[in-house]
Every structure is written in structure tokens, then in C-alpha cells.
Amino acid sequence: MSALVELQGFTLERGGQCILRDISLAIAPGEKLALVGPSGAGKSSLLGEIHRRLGEAAALCPQQLGLVDALSVYHNIYMAQLQRRNSLLNLWNLFFPLAGPLREVEELSQPLGLAALLRRPVAGLSGGERQRVALARACYAQRETFLGDEPVSSLDPEQGGELLDRVNAAHRTAVVALHNPALALAHFDRVIGLRGGELAFDRPAASLTAAQLADFYRGGSGWQA
């Protein structure tokens, strides 16, 4: 099967600094892939490049969330489908939520624990709640591929894992940058390690242990063992 995204010797420079160096990787449809590595390793930049290549085919959940504080939770989730609907209908929906989308968003937000918050402006939400809104928005885009940049970093590991499972179930392919090694091993079938803009390893999750990953984060090379 042909790859969804294929990078060969990809290098990214910004402001004279090398952010990604000589990255080669191919992502096949159906893969669930975790990107791990210390902050500044280039995870977000790699995700950005993948998003650029996939374009409309991928749903994005960026690290900064990009929510609009003044709008309600419902509107923030609805925004994922702005492009699909008539602009005038979108304007109408700002003041009088459309029945169809409202029902869909309600269904979607039920398991995320957001159903009671739909009419609240995002500004008043906690960090964890905001993160769940961003996840709901990405899911509402209903794309084949999910690209997430630390989408569950503000949630407790148990809830985070549960949400990652949901996201994985809702998308054929998922590429997620994670900070938590345990989540990467438990919920993904392939793990890519980045360090200093370079690809450190690219292995099936089953072949890695939590201890190896923890050592990788500390700067060691235990994963090679």
C-alpha cells in the first residue's frame, strides 16, 4: 500500500537554525504513530510539516489549542466544519445554533464530559476542559487522519489514555506528539523518537519498554539495547 506521507531526507531551517535534519519516514494509512522526545526536539515542526502535506485530509489539534475564548464551547467545536457549510448559514449559527450540528456536537461531547458546558464561553474553562474542547473540535472535523500535538498533556493519565483510545478509534490514521512515554507505549503501535531535530529511533511500540523510553528522555541511549 502506498504511504500516506513520505519524507525523505527532510530538513527544515528557520532563521538560520536547523530545526529538523535529514528526517526520512513513511506513514502508511491505518497506522497509529506516537512522536516522543524532549521539548525542542522538533516534534511540533514535524507535525506541522505532515499537516502541510496532508492539508484538508487531516484534522489538527495544535499545542496552543487555538480556541476562540469569546465563543462558546459549541461554536469552537462547530468551527471544524466552517468550510463545509455556507458562509451565511455559519453567520446565522453564531446567533442561533443550527439544530443539526448542535445535535451532532452534543453527541460528540457527551463522552468527553463537555455536554453540560456547550453554551459556556471557552474563556471560563479550565486547562483540561479547554484541551478536551480542542480534541472535540478535531474529531468534529471528521477527517481520515488525526494530527495531535500533546493533545492530552493537561489531563490525568487515565483520562488521557481513554481519550487517546477514542481519537484512535475515530480516525483511520493518527500521528500524535506525546510527552508521556507510558501513553505512547500503551496506545500506539509505532513510536518515533526525536532528539535535537534528528530521528533517533523509529520502532514498533511492542519492541520498546518504559525503562528504555525513560532513559531516552534523560538523554541516554538505552533504547538501542
Place this chain on the structure above:
Amino acid sequence: MSLTGFWRERPNLSRALLFAALALVSLPFLDIELHRPDPWQELGRIGLGLLQPRWDDAASLAQAVLYTLAFAFCAVTLAVAAGGVLALFYHRWPVRVACAATRAVHELFWGLLFMQFFGLSALTGVLAIALPFSGIFARVFADIFAEQSTLPRQVIAPGRVSLSALCYTTLAQAWPQLTSYLRYRFECALRSSAILGFIGLPTVGFHLESAFRQGDYAEAACLLWVFYVMIATLRWWLDRRLIPLYCLIAFFVLPPSPPVSVSLLGEFVTRDIWPLALREGDYIGALAWYAQEVTRVVLPAAAYTVMLSLVALAAAGVVVLFLFPIASRVCVGRLAIAGHALLVFVRSTPELLLAFVFLLLVGPSALPAILALAIHNGGLVSYLTAREADRLPLRADHAHGINLWAYELVPRLFPRMFALLLYRWEVMMRESAILGILGVATLGFYVDSAFAQFRMDRAFLLIAATALLNIAADAVSQRVNRGLRFEADALARDC
């Protein structure tokens, strides 16, 4: 969720709706009829004139420009000196009150007052600008000084106030902020100076008014273009090193002033501005006169002024919502440069002049005043909002077109847009009063007619009432956001 909770969580939206409701309620009380049925033909002629500027008498044009510059230079020099000294004593309440009172009276009203005893002289023009500007400078300088760290001064001269310590520390620290603020204020002074022509002083405004009134739009356009060029090129010719020279020249260029008659001035202050009853010692009669004037003239005129400013504020809000995208790169891409130029153009045109042109187009009513205030202030806030829009961090997958505007830009920018507009509301109120000079039934109309009828007592009372109204509006807008004032002024300078 309860309905009150819904509004409590959306404070900006509910406040904006409150102001919109106030504007709607005010609307039926204002005369907004179209007195000229076909403004488009006249507008076409003005447009044509703008494209074919012409001036037959180069000498008189040059003289008007020189006078405009000279008034502005002399006034700003005086005001900087006075404001600088006052700023040092700004913590004393009498100074604060005096400054608030001088800046609460518009330049044109000061001009009308001074004209009564100095005549149409250079002194009238310079003082009319210098006095309110001194009050403004005193406060802004005091604010800027207060922002500076006091540590360097304590190190140099602990516990003592000395001039040299002040110059070497606080003044030196505040210097960049002061100079950039002064540059902006000088531009304001140029506008004020030009506008003083509308009450007869020999500046650009005088020729503009007569050219427009005679329908000689080519000539009016020439003056306008000269004025725009003057403001647009400010940053090149207003060189720091040349300013002392300019000021020196300005003092010699000023039109001649007749000798000041102290007795006339004394008479004005002690007799003319007080009602007859008060002069004769009849305090009950004076009180009755004041009560009558307040209920018959002052309150209705003040109410009309406030209502007009509210409608103008709402209209400016609508202008901003739809105008800011034209100068924002995320909305229109490279075309934003053209939009930006248009906004600068709109912003550089004094409200009074805009209102005057609209008056010619649609006839005398509140409509030209509302249009002028909405366009001028809406243009300014649009510029600042567009700038903010281009700084917003947007997601890689953000929407485009109307969706971007409705779901990302407006919701994110609204709090700031609203705060800036409320800040401008104070300015709109001042200007609404002054637009009465053109015949709109605001306070300025009654001031102007009182002066025309030599009813100095009534004129003085009306001006005092206008000042009180402005001070009240100032207090309201200060409560909204204090920090925004300086920021908006400083940003506006860069347009």
C-alpha cells in the same frame, strides 16, 4: 443555564448591546433627515475637484499654510513649557483641577472666547491651542514620569528634589516616550490650527471653508492635498535639530497682534460673562436666571450632544466591524496597503471638516455630524484593530473569508475594539459639542449663537457646562481603561 448567567459570562457583548440600545433609543430624538434629495451629484463634483486641484493665488495659499504651521509651533512650544512645569506639581489637586478644566474646553471654544477681547489675532490662535494642550501635556507628562523607575533618582539625590537630578534621571528615562508623544500631539495641533480657520483665523481652514461654500471644489481640494502632504511628510521635516529654528521662525511669521487691552480683558472677566442680575447684586435673580438657562438651553443641548455622541459611537462600531478587514493582511493580503492608506487618509481629516463636507451634501441635520464622527473615529479604531488582527496567532488550519472574520477575528478582537471605541467616545462627545458650530443643535450651536448675540453670560455658562460634560465623559472612559489612553495615542501617531 440561566439567562443572567449567559450575559454575565459575556460582559463585553452585553455592554456593547447596552450601548447599541442606548443609541437606538437616542435615534428618534435626533434630526437625521436628508435635507438635500440628491447628494450624489454634489459628491461627484467634490470627487472631480479632488482629482483636479487648482489654486490661482499661490501667495495666499503659502501664507495660509505658514500661518497654520506657525500657530501650531508656537502653541505647542508654549504648551510643552507650561505642561512640563505643571506636570511636576500634578499631584496637587488644584493643579489637577485646573488642567482638567483647560483641556475640557475645546480649542474652538477657547478661540471664540479669546476672540472677544484679543480679536482675530495671533494671540487668540496661539492661546486657543496652547491652553488646552498645556492641560493635556501636564497630565500625560505626569503619567509618563510616574511610569519611570524612581531608583536612579534616589541614588543620585536621595530624599531631595533637584532640577539637575530630575533632568539626568526621570526626564532622560522618559525622553523617547516624550518625543514620540509630542510628535503625535504636534500633528493634532496642526489639525486644530487648520480648524481654527472656521471661526475666522487666517489658517488653512478659513480658505477651505470659503472655497467649499462657494462650491469651488478644485480650490478646496488643493488646500486639502497640501494639508495631507504636510501631515504625511511630518516625519521627514519635523527633525529634532530643526525644531528650535522652526519655533523661532514661527514667532516672526505669526500675523500681527493688536496690543492687548487689559481693561477690555478685565471687563470681560469681571462683567461680561456674568448675568446682569449678579452684577447688580441680585443673587436671587441671578439664581433664577441660571435655573432658567439651565433648564431651557443647557440641559436640552447637553442631552442632544450626549445622544448624538451615542449614535455616533454605535455607528463608529459598525464602521470598525466592516472596515478593519480592508487594512488587515490576513483578510485581504497585499491589498491591505491600499486599505491602510485609505484609513490614514480618513483619520487625518479633521472631524469638523468631514462634517462640513457632509453638511454640504445632505443639508443641515445631525446626520453629517454622525457620519463625520463615525467615519473619522471608526477609521482610527479600524486601523488599530487591523494591526492587532495581523498579530493574532492563528492555527495552521484557520478558516478564510467571512468565516475567518465571524468566528476568529471579531470574537478575538472585540474586547479591544470595544475598549478603544469607548476611549474614543470621550473624544466624540467633545467633537459633538463643537460640531454645533456648523448648525447641529448640540452645545456648540448655542455657544456660537450666544456669542453672535453678544450674550457672553450665556456663552460662558454653556462653555462651562460643556467642560463639565467632558470631564464626566473623561471620568467614565478613564474607568473603562486607563492604560489604553496613552497606548491609543501612541499607536495613532504611527498611522
